[in-house]
Amino acid sequence: MSDNGSQIKERAIVLLELVKENLSQLNEDELIRFIEILKSHRNNKILIMGAGRSGLIGKAFGMRLLHLGFNAYVLGDTIVPSVSKEDLVIAISGSGTTKLVVTAAEAAKQVNAEVVAITSYPSSPLGRISTHTVFLKGRVEISTKDYFARQILGLHEPLAPLGTVFEDSAMFLLDSVIATLMIQLNVEEADMRKRHANIE
Amino acid sequence: MSDNGSQIKERAIVLLELVKENLSQLNEDELIRFIEILKSHRNNKILIMGAGRSGLIGKAFGMRLLHLGFNAYVLGDTIVPSVSKEDLVIAISGSGTTKLVVTAAEAAKQVNAEVVAITSYPSSPLGRISTHTVFLKGRVEISTKDYFARQILGLHEPLAPLGTVFEDSAMFLLDSVIATLMIQLNVEEADMRKRHANIE
Amino acid sequence: MSDNGSQIKERAIVLLELVKENLSQLNEDELIRFIEILKSHRNNKILIMGAGRSGLIGKAFGMRLLHLGFNAYVLGDTIVPSVSKEDLVIAISGSGTTKLVVTAAEAAKQVNAEVVAITSYPSSPLGRISTHTVFLKGRVEISTKDYFARQILGLHEPLAPLGTVFEDSAMFLLDSVIATLMIQLNVEEADMRKRHANIE
Amino acid sequence: MSDNGSQIKERAIVLLELVKENLSQLNEDELIRFIEILKSHRNNKILIMGAGRSGLIGKAFGMRLLHLGFNAYVLGDTIVPSVSKEDLVIAISGSGTTKLVVTAAEAAKQVNAEVVAITSYPSSPLGRISTHTVFLKGRVEISTKDYFARQILGLHEPLAPLGTVFEDSAMFLLDSVIATLMIQLNVEEADMRKRHANIE
Numbered sequence: 001m002s003d004n005g006s007q008i009k010e011r012a013i014v015l016l017e018l019v020k021e022n023l024s025q026l027n028e029d030e031l032i033r034f035i036e037i038l039k040s041h042r043n044n045k046i047l048i049m050g051a052g053r054s055g056l057i058g059k060a061f062g063m064r065l066l067h068l069g070f071n072a073y074v075l076g077d078t079i080v081p082s083v084s085k086e087d088l089v090i091a092i093s094g095s096g097t098t099k100l101v102v103t104a105a106e107a108a109k110q111v112n113a114e115v116v117a118i119t120s121y122p123s124s125p126l127g128r129i130s131t132h133t134v135f136l137k138g139r140v141e142i143s144t145k146d147y148f149a150r151q152i153l154g155l156h157e158p159l160a161p162l163g164t165v166f167e168d169s170a171m172f173l174l175d176s177v178i179a180t181l182m183i184q185l186n187v188e189e190a191d192m193r194k195r196h197a198n199i200e
Numbered sequence: 201m202s203d204n205g206s207q208i209k210e211r212a213i214v215l216l217e218l219v220k221e222n223l224s225q226l227n228e229d230e231l232i233r234f235i236e237i238l239k240s241h242r243n244n245k246i247l248i249m250g251a252g253r254s255g256l257i258g259k260a261f262g263m264r265l266l267h268l269g270f271n272a273y274v275l276g277d278t279i280v281p282s283v284s285k286e287d288l289v290i291a292i293s294g295s296g297t298t299k300l301v302v303t304a305a306e307a308a309k310q311v312n313a314e315v316v317a318i319t320s321y322p323s324s325p326l327g328r329i330s331t332h333t334v335f336l337k338g339r340v341e342i343s344t345k346d347y348f349a350r351q352i353l354g355l356h357e358p359l360a361p362l363g364t365v366f367e368d369s370a371m372f373l374l375d376s377v378i379a380t381l382m383i384q385l386n387v388e389e390a391d392m393r394k395r396h397a398n399i400e
Numbered sequence: 401m402s403d404n405g406s407q408i409k410e411r412a413i414v415l416l417e418l419v420k421e422n423l424s425q426l427n428e429d430e431l432i433r434f435i436e437i438l439k440s441h442r443n444n445k446i447l448i449m450g451a452g453r454s455g456l457i458g459k460a461f462g463m464r465l466l467h468l469g470f471n472a473y474v475l476g477d478t479i480v481p482s483v484s485k486e487d488l489v490i491a492i493s494g495s496g497t498t499k500l501v502v503t504a505a506e507a508a509k510q511v512n513a514e515v516v517a518i519t520s521y522p523s524s525p526l527g528r529i530s531t532h533t534v535f536l537k538g539r540v541e542i543s544t545k546d547y548f549a550r551q552i553l554g555l556h557e558p559l560a561p562l563g564t565v566f567e568d569s570a571m572f573l574l575d576s577v578i579a580t581l582m583i584q585l586n587v588e589e590a591d592m593r594k595r596h597a598n599i600e
Numbered sequence: 601m602s603d604n605g606s607q608i609k610e611r612a613i614v615l616l617e618l619v620k621e622n623l624s625q626l627n628e629d630e631l632i633r634f635i636e637i638l639k640s641h642r643n644n645k646i647l648i649m650g651a652g653r654s655g656l657i658g659k660a661f662g663m664r665l666l667h668l669g670f671n672a673y674v675l676g677d678t679i680v681p682s683v684s685k686e687d688l689v690i691a692i693s694g695s696g697t698t699k700l701v702v703t704a705a706e707a708a709k710q711v712n713a714e715v716v717a718i719t720s721y722p723s724s725p726l727g728r729i730s731t732h733t734v735f736l737k738g739r740v741e742i743s744t745k746d747y748f749a750r751q752i753l754g755l756h757e758p759l760a761p762l763g764t765v766f767e768d769s770a771m772f773l774l775d776s777v778i779a780t781l782m783i784q785l786n787v788e789e790a791d792m793r794k795r796h797a798n799i800e
Contacts, residue, residue: 008231012376031208059678077677078659080797107799161389176212189361197680199707259478277477278459280597307599397480399507408631412776431608576612589761
């Protein structure tokens with residue numbers, strides 16, 4: 001089947017629009033509280049977790065927290081410290097049902113750690129375990145999208161398979177959280193560069 | 201310093217606009233050729249590499265290629281097969297100078313593998329090694345941005361530290377490549393789900 | 401407290417003796433069957449799993465299986481394919497109770513994959529799930545060890561904290577399995593070198 | 601080709617003997633100095649690196665250092681902090697020529713970090729970069745081994761392909777270093793258990 005580069009670019013733009021729609025539905029109070037929780041754990045451990053691509057987005061967030069001077073760790077690394085009640089766990093799962101993430105969040109809850117869930121389903125098992133939830137809309141069913149999207153996608157193919165839109169939205173949400181922390185904590189990019197891995 | 205949730209959302213939107221600007225400058229011919237190269241390696245090995253957050257974006261891309269039925273591997277995994285001349289290496293580096301990536305691309309070149317570079321600097325060491333380049337604009341200096349961005353950022357702080365805009369743009373570019381491959385190869389989401397890890 | 405290099409060497413030798421004792425108690429029939437199971441999955445997927453240091457030993461085993469030409473994968477890598485009934489899962493856990501490993505083994509069981517457990521407790525949850533068990537003795541309590549060990553350890557400190565002796569024993573067991581597969585499959589070291597990652 | 605379980609056990613024992621021979625040639629002064637360097641970096645960062653299976657052995661060592669209370673990190677993890685002159689880098693490479701490891705050690709040297717090399721070739725590129733070397737014998741050529749080994753191996757096959765004996769020897773060396781640190785720093789196993797990851 002034929003296709004051209006222009007369509008690839010258009011698909012990227014449609015994806016952007018889907019993400020924009022998701023971000024516009026973020027709850028402001030939840031974001032403010034999330035930032036406050038992060039700042040109040042500046043001297044404690046922060047452990048980030050997620051499965052599959054959500055886990056990769058969490059790792060990208062953890063790297064930037066490290067650059068900001070936080071004691072960030074990510075599940076799946078070799079070096080993962082023990083967590084206790086003064087620490088923060090951030091769990092990313094669109095469905096809120098991923099077994100690995102729910103099990104790990106339960107373990108965090110048992111030691112009375114703060115647990116923030118980023119999920120499309122606040123009433124999911126993960127949502128119910130967490131002490132704070134950031135609602136982030138997940139995949140938009142293509143059937144609900146407008147004519148433009150249908151045209152580009154040929155009316156029959158999903159633009160964004162599996163959890164793509166949730167994952168891409170989470171990436172933007174968390175990068176905005178980083179920008180906000182930079183401003184509020186008055187961290188310059190030069191400071192971050194110093195904390196960036198110099199051996200890799 | 202005070203801040204509110206609305207600003208966090210606005211920052212995400214500004215980030216989206218920066219990414220959109222980058223994507224609009226993608227070269228159509230380069231994209232068409234990239235898709236062709238991917239399809240012509242459907243029965244060969246595809247090894248994806250990048251350092252830091254670019255590496256994570258590459259891993260997210262590798263997962264989806266696996267779901268599409270490609271023999272995808274990512275540098276940094278335990279299981280990385282040897283690569284030879286019929287195989288494809290995809291290297292992601294905004295600067296095109298990351299030592300780890302350049303060294304690995306050189307090794308790939310020595311065995312005559314196809315090497316595709318995704319970079320903001322086609323004339324960088326990585327760009328010169330590669331057999332095909334996809335130009336993707338990197339960080340937009342905030343000084344060149346419009347009033348809206350400056351307002352939100354308080355006129356003095358970078359919205360997107362280090363390589364953030366390049367990385368987020370690469371995420372969208374590669375997710376659009378996946379959508380395009382789904383259409384051209386006629387792969388349904390249900391097929392992808394079957395190839396998704398069922399043990400994690 | 402003072403100490404000298406000679407004692408460090410002696411501790412390594414005592415560790416070796418503990419491992420030797422464990423290996424001497426391996427069940428021959430279980431090993432023969434394990435080798436047969438591996439060989440019968442030469443053209444299927446083999447997924448290896450373990451938590452913490454046991455997981456690292458599993459990864460070292462997975463690398464060598466790859467070098468031998470097997471389709472080996474390890475849990476924790478980015479690239480982990482789906483598993484089905486014709487595939488083999490190898491789970492390594494001294495206690496046989498590690499939640500992550502038991503949960504993953506259950507998922508493997510549900511798709512009717514073959515599940516081999518390497519564990520000190522064949523009657524543990526992991527042992528009961530598995531379709532074949534290789535019994536490998538775990539930590540030897542220092543109180544049961546001879547005078548020599550006590551002397552070196554100062555009579556009060558464990559030589560090998562946590563699961564060390566199980567992990568080191570598993571390393572030797574699995575490296576011997578690799579040597580055996582090399583012989584039985586008539587694979588030369590030169591063949592393995594060709595399959596060794598040439599980009600790293 | 602036929603084989604039986606008893607031979608698998610015997611192969612493990614032969615491997616143990618090869619490792620024992622290597623460990624017996626460790627230099628006592630080098631070990632004492634290595635322990636001193638580790639202890640003097642108890643409040644600094646320790647970054648461990650190695651490629652392939654040597655890297656996995658380094659990760660297993662890093663986990664235990666974490667359990668002992670050290671600020672240990674491993675190359676290849678998502679979270680890798682920047683390193684400076686008060687920090688310690690430990691590089692593991694049998695040949696001392698692995699490009700990735702040599703490049704990383706050079707970067708460490710440039711910031712004047714302490715660099716300890718564990719290698720079979722102290723005069724290799726890695727050995728020359730390092731500020732301290734621990735010599736650990738690598739693979740023993742099977743042609744130099746005694747009759748017993750030849751019999752078991754069928755006179756023609758290597759028992760331990762590629763770097764196996766170096767890697768297994770390094771595992772024992774480093775586990776003995778951990779035992780020594782436990783004694784000298786008066787750390788009980790119960791203390792280590794508290795620092796062990798409780799979410800996994």
